[in-house]
Amino acid sequence: MASSAPHPDPWRAVDAQPTAATMAAALEVRGRTPSQIRLRRRFLRWVPVRAGDRVLEVGCGTGVVARDLAALVGRRGVVTAVDTSATLLERARALSRGAPGGRLVFRRADGHRLPFADRRFDAVLAITVILHVEEPLRVVNEMARVSRPGGRVAVQDQDFGLIGAAHPDRELTARILDGVAARIYPEPHSGRRLGALLRAAGLVDVKMLADVYQDTTLTRFSRNFLERRAENAVRFGIVDAPTAERWLDGFNALHAEGNFVLTMQYFGAAGVKPDRARR
Ligand SMILES: C[S@@+](CC[C@H](N)C(=O)[O-])C[C@H]1O[C@@H](n2cnc3c(N)ncnc32)[C@H](O)[C@@H]1O
Structure with a gap:
């Protein structure tokens, strides 16, 4: 019999989480972190x-990226942003009121089934979303379908196999970071595989961009990230609560000495929809 247990990745079903409001706040904290x-x-x-592009963003959350997109496309452009979460879309609408730039339209929709006609957008993007969806190729196929020929399809994800964290207990750090990522994400190395995913969806001229989030000051974003990892390590039985606490104390001690370091590798991939669909 199929299990009815909820998926361990809370971003798959934000509205079902008791912490949905905190998750919305976390997206804005991340969005405002300088790096x-x-x-x-x-x-x-x-x-x-x-400027002037008609852009679709899939998995827009509270609209951090959509607001930047609106500024980039300017007054001649339009940004349509979709998400499965009504809670996040409500925050996105509130936060985008009066945002400068092009028209910004938020709509509830699932990336696996986009409610748009073929060939409608000049650029279609998903940022830190592919890692979370059930069927990445199906979502990217949909993104390609609604892109016009010659249009750009672009995705960006963290790669949870490439986190650089300074910590006195290296073995424990690896056990927690790798163990939690393996239990939450079907493909924790999603980032480095994005180029192959775009090619599998029939996109051409695929290019990749590697970039790094780096923190040497223990920002709120880094602190949230490490605390959630510690919490999940206990939840999944990887470590007990005192060990998770000791692990977090190790980061606080480094921070107090001015020696905190956390890096997180991001990969972007962008491809072009061919003039004649290959599929
Ligand atoms: C980590 S958040 C990223 C939000 C935003 N792109 C940003 O960078 O701030 C992942 C988002 O993907 C959304 N999401 C998850 N599965 C989805 C799906 N199948 N279709 C559309 N959105 C989805 C979640 O609701 C959440 O808003």
């Missing part, structure tokens, strides 16, 4: 997103 702003905007310029 995250830099790597997100670098990716959007690299895709590229241009």
Whole structure:
């Protein structure tokens, strides 16, 4: 009999989580973290997103990326942003009121079944979403379908096989970070595989961009990330609660000495929809 247990990745079903409001706040904290702003905007310029574009963002969350996209496309452009979570879309609408740039339209939809006609958008993006969805290729196929021929399809993800964390207990750090990622994500190395995913969806001229989130000050984003990993390590039985606490104390001690370091590798991939669909 199929299990009815909820999937361990809370981003698959945000509205079903008791912590949905906290998750919304966490997206905004990440969105405002300087190193995250830099790597997100670098990716959007690299895709590229241009003035006047009609852009679709899949998995927009609270609209962090959509607001940047609206600024990039300007007054002649339009950004449509979809997400499965009504809670996040409500926050996105509230936070985008009065945002500068092009028209911004939020809509509830699943990336596996986009409610748009073929060939409608100049650029279609998904940022830190592919890692979370049930069928990545199906989502990217949908993104390609709604892109116009010659249009750009672009995705960006963390790669949870490439986290650089300074910590006095290296073995424990690897056990927690690798163990939690393996239990939550079907493909923790999603980032490095994004180029292959775009090619599998029939996109051409696929290029990749590696970039790094780096923190040497224990930002709120890094702290949230490490605390959630510690919490999950206990939940999955990887370590007991005192060990998880000791692990977090190790980061706090490094921070107090000015020696905190956390890096997280991101990969972007962008491809072009061929003039004549190959599929
Ligand atoms: C980690 S958040 C990223 C949000 C936003 N792109 C950002 O970078 O701030 C992942 C988002 O994907 C959404 N999501 C998950 N599965 C989805 C699906 N099948 N279709 C559309 N959105 C989905 C979640 O609700 C969540 O908002």
